[in-house]
Amino acid sequence: MAQKLLMPKATAVWLVDNTALSFDQIAELCKLHPLEVKAIADGESAQGIKGLDPISTGQLSRDEIARAENNPNHKLKLSEPKVRVPESKRKGPRYTPVSKRQDRPNAILWLVRNHPELKDAQISRLVGTTKSTIEQIRDRTHWNSANLTPMDPVTLGLCSQIDLDLEVEKSAKDRPLPSAEELDNARLASASEMESLGDSVNASQEDKGMSADEVFSRFASLNNEGNEDEDDDNR
Secondary structure (H helix, E strand, O other), rough: OOOOOOOOHHHHHHHHHHOOOOOHHHHHHOOOOHHHHHHOOOOOOOOOOOOOOOOOOOOOOHHHHHHHHOOOOOOOOOOOOOOOOOOOOOOOOOOOOOOOOOOOOOOHHHHHHHHHOOOOHHHHHHOOOOOHHHHHHHOOOOOOHOOOOOOOOOHHOOHHHHHHHHHHHHHHHHOOOOHHHHHHHHHHHHHHHHHHHHHHHHHHHHHHHHOHHHHHHHHHHHHHHHHHHHHHHHO
């Protein structure tokens, strides 16, 4: 892993103020243009930046700076770090502890049912599984399909709620916009629902708007009809 200089511009400010190094030497070390280093020296650039001493941070030695000051062609070399920082591993499928692997199919089933918009690669990242396993669970061809129960992977500890929300949000962004025909159908369906709702509301208002006399007269008419039916039966 190549060594990188900490805070290059702040280091350049310190080297300009505290050493006799050339602009080219400082520029090469700090990955800056020589004219930018000259602007720092002239006070035209980096005015609000406090210089960082590379000797105190262990990135340059006094001997190395002295050699470069005595030889304008000398290229400054960073000191070997005292502590090695391990390189970050390439992000791959999530590792699932052995104790939780038996719950993984249940989590996959939950994701397939509750978030059908998720792609197989996203499900694999969340719970650490393979595409073939996801397809088997989705198609109900998994060897243990009869015994699977949908379970939230967050509850099972297979992934965090933040990771799940991020994948769902990413799927929502990737989802294509509805076509004009789909929007028109949605508007028509909404209009018909509102019309039917209005009819039901009007009917209920009509029932509620009946006066006491109207209710009594309707009840009396029903009684009269019942009496007439009894008279017909007696005849």
